[in-house]
Amino acid sequence: MEIIFVPCYYTKEISGELLNELLKYVEGVGKTGITYVIQHEKNAHQLKKFLEENKKHAIICGKILGCDISNAKNHEAEVEKFIYVGSGKFHPYNLKARIGKDVLILDPISQTITKISDDEIKLMERKRYARIAKASLARTYGILVSLRTYQMNIEKAFQLKEKIESAGRKAFIFVGNDINDSNLLGFEVDAFVNTACPRINEDEFSKVIINADEVEYIL
Template identity: 80%
Template sequence: MTQNSIRMYIMYVPCYYTKKIPNALMNELLKYLNDVKKTGITYVIQHEKNAWQLKKFLEENKKQAIICGKILGCNTDNAEKYEKDVEKFIYIGSGKFHPYNLKAQLGKDVLILDPISQTINKISYEEIKFMERKRYARIAKASLAKVYGILVSLRTYQNNIEKAFQLKEKIESAGKKAFIFAGNDINDSNLLGFEVDAFINTACLRINEDEFSKAVINMSETEWI
């Protein structure tokens, strides 16, 4: 830290969703698990109590269920530990970003149980193929770049500055140019005007889903360029 730096301590306080999953919704879920013997339950932190409620319900209905742990930000490591132990994942939460990552990375079916909207959905094959086409298009465009901008977030748990410097060295050793851009808010408007051909994202995986003027790929996709 520099002489003028200020150390800031961060306290994380979990806030739980207090309502229970309706029995009717859990009974509806059973229809998706007819041929499934063992499922993995993952969730965002506010639905942790719902996860234990669902586990008890499934076991009462002769279904094995493993609590795989919470998904924090873009980190799905907790679920990945149980990849070989379960046939299908149940994600308790809303939206499709986290379940899409699970489906894309692990290849297992993912059911989305949303206690708030009281709905059950799943990531369809068509959605996966559409997202994959967009992904490969970004990679193809980025592979033609001669100058890369490496995006680094200053936010807690998203900062990968060391990996950014490793990427920079790797790119430059291949005869191309690379510059590091660091900030709290990574979006297209903050990156306009810089003379780079493509960006490499080292922060939240969701960033490259936003609309950018230039191709944005994630760290794991640099092996293709």
């Protein structure tokens, strides 16, 4: 089945009050990098124009697509701080954890500004290490494969299965469109390995779930 992706843009502008509030967060910053999710591309350019009008050096680093933050990483060396234009914390958490620089969230929907703190990243990492530690005790793993476009990674699943079994443990591959706790109930495995979107493990699951790139830590 052919799938056509059509970008849809959020049409409401960032309020002048919020933009003025933002100025205190970038005071003294040499260069600010702006990144965004596709629906807020127009908001990102509105933000850049405002910062330049207020004598602030800002560049558009590009959009974040799924878990791909390469556009931001390409500008890592030249910017002092990132502003993420969008909602939620998954993308900005990922940005700060992998790059290490200050990240602000400018949410055009809620019209709020939030700073990702070092303590939040430390808490996220502690939760991650706890999941990995628990998964390392498992003897039988269920490897999850999503049928969704750009998330299906069956080759990776077979590679992980071979790696897990070569370590003397059991592994089974589960394929489906929707990965959620109710669809995984009843399977006799000790832990799950996710090959789809990494944010899946932020949901509540009855059994521990780790991402594919974390398997190396459990064997």
